[in-house]
Amino acid sequence: MKLIVSSFTLLKQLQSISGVLTTNATIPILENFLFQLNNNELTITASDLETTITTRLKVESKDKGTIAIPGKILLEILKTFNEQPLTFSINDKNNIIEISSDYGKYKLNGEKGEDYPRVPVIDKSNHIELPSAVLHEAINKTIFATGNDDLRPVMSGVFCQLSDDSTVFVATDAHRLVRYRRTDIKSKQAGSFILPKKPLTLLKNILPSEETRVKVDYNEANAFFSFENYELICRLIDGRYPNYEAVIPVDNPNVLTIDRVAFLNSIKRVSIFANKTTYQVKLSIKGSELSVSAEDVDFANEANERLTCSYEGADMDIAFNARFLADMVANLDTEEILVHMSLPNRAGILTPGKDHATKGEDILMLVMPVMIG
Amino acid sequence: MIFLKRVRYNRLYCNHYIDCIISMAQLSDRQIVHMDLDCFFVSVSRLLHPELNNKPVIVGGGERGVVAACSYETRRYGVHSAMPIRQAKRLCPEAVIIRGDYDAYSSHSDMVNEIISEKVPLYERSSIDEFYIDFTGMDRFFGSYKFATELRQCIIRETGLPISFGMSANKTVSKVATDEVKPNNQMKVDSGEEKFFLAPLSVRKIPMVGEKTYTLLRSMGVEKVKTVQEMPVELMENVLGENGVSIWKKSNGIDPSPVEPYHEQKSMSTEETFEQDTIDVQRMKHILIAMTEKLCFRLRSERKLTACVAVKIRYSNFDTHTMQCRIPYTSCDHTLIKYVKELFEKLFHRRLLIRLIGVKFSHLIGGGHQINLFEDSEEIINLYQAMDKMRLRYGEDKIQRAAALSFSLRGFNPFNGLSKSPVGKQTRDTLLLADGDVKTSAPDNTEI
Numbered sequence: 134m135k136l137i138v139s140s141f142t143l144l145k146q147l148q149s150i151s152g153v154l155t156t157n158a159t160i161p162i163l164e165n166f167l168f169q170l171n172n173n174e175l176t177i178t179a180s181d182l183e184t185t186i187t188t189r190l191k192v193e194s195k196d197k198g199t200i201a202i203p204g205k206i207l208l209e210i211l212k213t214f215n216e217q218p219l220t221f222s223i224n225d226k227n228n229i230i231e232i233s234s235d236y237g238k239y240k241l242n243g244e245k246g247e248d249y250p251r252v253p254v255i256d257k258s259n260h261i262e263l264p265s266a267v268l269h270e271a272i273n274k275t276i277f278a279t280g281n282d283d284l285r286p287v288m289s290g291v292f293c294q295l296s297d298d299s300t301v302f303v304a305t306d307a308h309r310l311v312r313y314r315r316t317d318i319k320s321k322q323a324g325s326f327i328l329p330k331k332p333l334t335l336l337k338n339i340l341p342s343e344e345t346r347v348k349v350d351y352n353e354a355n356a357f358f359s360f361e362n363y364e365l366i367c368r369l370i371d372g373r374y375p376n377y378e379a380v381i382p383v384d385n386p387n388v389l390t391i392d393r394v395a396f397l398n399s400i401k402r403v404s405i406f407a408n409k410t411t412y413q414v415k416l417s418i419k420g421s422e423l424s425v426s427a428e429d430v431d432f433a434n435e436a437n438e439r440l441t442c443s444y445e446g447a448d449m450d451i452a453f454n455a456r457f458l459a460d461m462v463a464n465l466d467t468e469e470i471l472v473h474m475s476l477p478n479r480a481g482i483l484t485p486g487k488d489h490a491t492k493g494e495d496i497l498m499l500v501m502p503v504m505i506g
Numbered sequence: 507m508i509f510l511k512r513v514r515y516n517r518l519y520c521n522h523y524i525d526c527i528i529s530m531a532q533l534s535d536r537q538i539v540h541m542d543l544d545c546f547f548v549s550v551s552r553l554l555h556p557e558l559n560n561k562p563v564i565v566g567g568g569e570r571g572v573v574a575a576c577s578y579e580t581r582r583y584g585v586h587s588a589m590p591i592r593q594a595k596r597l598c599p600e601a602v603i604i605r606g607d608y609d610a611y612s613s614h615s616d617m618v619n620e621i622i623s624e625k626v627p628l629y630e631r632s633s634i635d636e637f638y639i640d641f642t643g644m645d646r647f648f649g650s651y652k653f654a655t656e657l658r659q660c661i662i663r664e665t666g667l668p669i670s671f672g673m674s675a676n677k678t679v680s681k682v683a684t685d686e687v688k689p690n691n692q693m694k695v696d697s698g699e700e701k702f703f704l705a706p707l708s709v710r711k712i713p714m715v716g717e718k719t720y721t722l723l724r725s726m727g728v729e730k731v732k733t734v735q736e737m738p739v740e741l742m743e744n745v746l747g748e749n750g751v752s753i754w755k756k757s758n759g760i761d762p763s764p765v766e767p768y769h770e771q772k773s774m775s776t777e778e779t780f781e782q783d784t785i786d787v788q789r790m791k792h793i794l795i796a797m798t799e800k801l802c803f804r805l806r807s808e809r810k811l812t813a814c815v816a817v818k819i820r821y822s823n824f825d826t827h828t829m830q831c832r833i834p835y836t837s838c839d840h841t842l843i844k845y846v847k848e849l850f851e852k853l854f855h856r857r858l859l860i861r862l863i864g865v866k867f868s869h870l871i872g873g874g875h876q877i878n879l880f881e882d883s884e885e886i887i888n889l890y891q892a893m894d895k896m897r898l899r900y901g902e903d904k905i906q907r908a909a910a911l912s913f914s915l916r917g918f919n920p921f922n923g924l925s926k927s928p929v930g931k932q933t934r935d936t937l938l939l940a941d942g943d944v945k946t947s948a949p950d951n952t953e954i
Contacts (some may be wrong), residue, residue: 305879307878307879307880307881308876308877308878308879309879310879375879375880380879380880408871408872408873410835410871410873411811411835411871411872411873411874411876413873413874429872430872431871431872452874454876478877478884478887478888478891479884480879499879501876501877501878501879502877503873503874503875503876503877504806504837504874504875504877504887504891505874
């Protein structure tokens with residue numbers, strides 16, 4: 134089996150899917166890329182059993198066949214080439230791959246393509262379609278709020294809830310929560326599933342910026358994404374997602390309106406002086422003045438900044454983990470943001486300000502406070 | 507001086523400064539004072555109850571407790587601290603045994619601390635009744651020994667507590683000197699004289715030499731510090747390892763350790779020896795709950811969080827086992843009680859009577875509890891805040907979990923600072939009363 138391909142094209146495709154490869158895979162063959170050649174169409178697959186991603190590209194060839202090529206070594210050599218055609222000659226008997234470049238020849242030992250685990254097939258699935266930009270935005274806005282707790286796997290993913298009036302993406306680690314709702318994307322069939330973090334991160338990186346439709350098929354166990362020349366299939370997280378609506382407080386009489394960038398920079402500066410484990414910062418709001426302060430008693434570090442804001446409600450002191458707060462403020466795009474609060478021991482809710490322009494988009498970011506005196 | 511004073515508030519800065527002092531000045535040029543309040547608990551008790559003056563007094567508690575402190579009168583009978591109360595009673599039957607009042611001790615210690623902090627720039631409070639002061643460089647302005655004498659007189663005058671000090675070029679020699687001159691006295695060991703001062707003393711006097719090391723050294727024929735001084739350091743290392751080297755250095759009057767003004771609290775713990783060994787699992791669980799509740803309150807009132815819980819049990823044959831687990835930072839009763847119970851269940855698997863149980867929180871950091879969206883309901887957070895408010899206002903034992911109710915912790919423990927509450931047989935009644943108190947006269951004006 135023989136094929137000729139541009140080094141840049143191949144590298145670009147491999148890099149976009151190489152995030153799936155793990156160094157210590159459960160089965161060694163998963164450290165390989167699977168090449169499936171069908172005349173001038175090459176399909177490349179990478180998988181960790183949970184997530185499988187394939188990409189297709191055009192090559193020059195008249196052969197058919199499959200081979201698994203060691204991923205790390207292939208990527209390393211490709212990175213060193215400038216743009217040039219490469220010839221892959223594969224000996225089907227001993228699985229030796231010979232790559233010829235302008236500079237010389239390289240041989241490496243592959244594995245039989247037939248030994249590569251089969252990609253699961255989705256049956257009895259539901260289907261929706263959404264613009265790639267929307268999916269990209271939904272992932273971006275939620276993924277940072279997912280948890281890392283192995284004991285609670287459901288929280289390590291993003292919850293997707295489809296209904297006939299909207300589509301909702303939710304992420305939470307029990308200390309903060311993001312709800313990203315699109316009222317312009319509807320699905321006839323109601324359904325919900327939890328997507329793991331890894332495939333979402335991959336998707337985020339390969340989703341095209343130009344307007345493309347992403348097709349999503351899902352059933353009980355798997356979700357299948359396809360767009361352009363990519364196909365991604367991933368296992369869903371099994372389990373019941375916590376009832377997030379119940380923990381979002383409705384009655385929040387105290388509303389703070391503040392310049393987003395100024396607030397973000399202030400938090401970032403002040404948090405340098407906070408305790409390095411808790412990142413605790415205190416917001417004290419009096420009238421139309423917000424003071425952001427932090428201290429680390431162990432080192433006698435402290436910081437205090439004042440910002441002007443507009444505020445409706447009773448004066449209050451409330452403390453948060455600065456990292457959580459900064460993540461959220463950074464992930465909103467509007468010039469001004471609103472912070473809705475009720476009591477120092479109840480959640481603070483961040484929403485975009487008036488200049489929020491994207492139609493059909495509804496963002497809510499919730500962060501739980503830290504108890505103070 | 508001003509520079510030094512500011513430095514005290516900043517640990518990093520200060521360590522750096524101490525390094526400078528050490529490198530700048532010759533080690534032997536330092537002037538370190540060790541101040542020790544003479545039988546502190548007894549002195550404070552006598553201050554509050556003058557009728558105890560000139561009587562043999564032992565502070566300690568319970569049938570199975572140990573002597574926390576004893577007056578010099580009782581020492582003549584061979585009583586010493588950490589000796590079981592029963593044995594002390596046998597040795598000195600006429601001694602008055604009193605229970606400690608930790609709050610009083612603590613406040614008197616604070617008084618002394620305040621006086622010292624006003625007068626000197628660099629000092630270390632190494633325990634409730636001991637202080638190390640670094641006078642290095644101050645003799646340019648005052649005579650260090652004169653200054654220390656005045657400081658001692660000032661403390662005696664203002665607090666009425668007897669205090670002794672020893673002065674030398676390092677912490678070890680000063681401490682030994684204080685020990686030698688007690689009670690109510692002072693002494694200076696001149697630079698260069700350290701070795702000669704230590705030589706005639708028993709090796710037991712060297713800090714670090716405990717009962718076991720002492721026995722070992724005696725079995726080697728070492729009795730006086732002089733012998734250790736004459737021994738090659740390698741021999742000590744062979745016998746006692748690294749500690750041997752350290753003991754050898756101390757015996758030779760070498761101790762470069764600086765006076766450290768700041769001590770990070772690394773853990774908080776409490777433990778309880780039973781009046782009688784027990785196997786009543788239910789009761790022990792209740793005790794653990796009571797302990798955890800107390801420690802949690804302390805965590806919250808000191809604005810700390812813990813990330814490591816440990817449970818300790820000692821069987822009646824003195825086999826001691828501990829088990830710990832790492833957890834996410836928290837200060838919430840319900841979370842910590844869950845872990846403590848789990849650990850206890852894992853730990854207690856021998857059908858043997860238990861003599862002691864204890865709980866310890868470590869990996870402490872400052873900060874507030876990060877409220878959890880799903881696990882901490884608003885009611886629970888409000889409950890803790892209200893309970894803490896009541897405890898701060900009306901006393902720590904005024905409100906507690908029902909499970910912890912039938913049991914009160916041994917109130918007085920001079921070493922971990924748990925507050926006082928009745929102990930022993932009358933505990934149960936008194937405590938129920940105390941709690942009944944909450945129910946009947948629960949202050950209506952408490953803002954919950």
